[in-house]
Amino acid sequence: MNTKKLIVFLLWAFLPMVIVGLVMHFSGASAVGLPEESSAIDPLAAMKGLLFSAGAMLIPLLAVIFTQLIFKEPVLKNLGISFKLNRWE
Secondary structure, X not given: OOHHHHHHHXXXXXXXXXXXXXXXHHOOOOOOOOOOOXXXXXXXXXXXXXXXXXXXXXXXXXXXXXXXXXXXXXXXXXXXXXXXXXXXX
């Protein structure tokens, strides 16, 4: 196992996730959309939470791509992405 590559990936994956989580927390975004002091649904908080969560799902993909680029390895081939019409041939 390539320990250096693993450490680079974990740094690229987890540090941005922590930052996104902190920004989400301090911006008032909610994953559920329910404020703590009331039982009414806050649509703005729910929308912020949805956008932050959807954006956060791209961070591990970007971490893989950045790690592959740093170590000068092919990106698309290792991700299984192919632009052929029939990849079984």
